[in-house]
Amino acid sequence: MRKLILLFTLLISTVAFSQELNCTVSVIAQQTGNENDMIYKTLEKQLTEFINNTKWTNKTFKQNERISCSMVINVKENNNDMFSASLQVSSSRPIFNSTYSSPVFNYNDKEFNFQYLEFQNLVFNETQFESNLISVLSFHVYMILGMDADSFELKGGDDYFKQAQTIASYSQQLNGQGWKLEDGLQSRFALIDNLMSPSYGGMRSAMYKYHIEGLDIMNENQKEGKNKIISVFDELKKVHSVRPNSFLMRVFFDAKADEITDILSGGPSVNISDAMDTLNRIAPMYSQKWRNIKY
Structure with a gap:
């Protein structure tokens, strides 16, 4: 019995400490005039669980190794289940032998339009488009992972940036902004395209x-x-x-x-x-x- 309890404890510990991110998600809806609507609290809670509980890599992170980051969604308009918003993403990494955390990634995604039904299931698929909500958030998760890895190892973020590029590629089927070349020089497409270009090595x-x-x-x-x-x-x-x-x-x-x-x-x-x-x-x-x- 003691061995079974120990095994169960180890399994729980592995699950608890395997995820990569310690992400704070905030949904702000003041511009809509209905910021107290429960759907925003539900969205915030679901996205927090989705980002922090999804296994994004095949690596195991201890609790103190999880990457500190934040995503602030500023909802501008809400028409039934369609949302128009911007997304501020930031992350940091600890500095050796200090209590200081250095900012690594700070990006303002100005065109974040998505469809959301309260309590809908949120699942990430590495190779297949699910929704613009999932694609945008997953894209930025891999940007955070890639930028963090690049700060520890020369071009250490390659695998993560390749996954971000895959997400950008299969998300182009949607009419959502930010995924295509014509969406401007500061779009998600431009960001990952530049990072993967030898010109920016x-x-x-x-x-x-x-x-x-x-x-x-x-x-x-x-x-x-x-x-x-x-x-x-x-x-x-x-x-x-x-x-x-x-x-x-x-x-x-x-x-x-x-x-x-x-x-x-x-x-x-x-x-x-x-x-x-x-x-x-x-x-x-x-x-x-x-x-x-x-x-």
């Missing part, structure tokens, strides 16, 4: 070096870590010279601008004059933040 290399060679060593050698992060800007400058004002560059700095400002403003003194010039060149949309850097 330097962006992914920079993502890896920024975290592993920069942030993760700052607890032991803050000056070296700071200089490593500054050297990453030179890699980004090479990408910028080939693909100026790229969407991926903006995605990177949407997550990292505040952090970079803090890093360059504090800690040991290093020469950052060239870094400032580079930042203003490759990320001019954050020039106000760069002006706030004290050195």
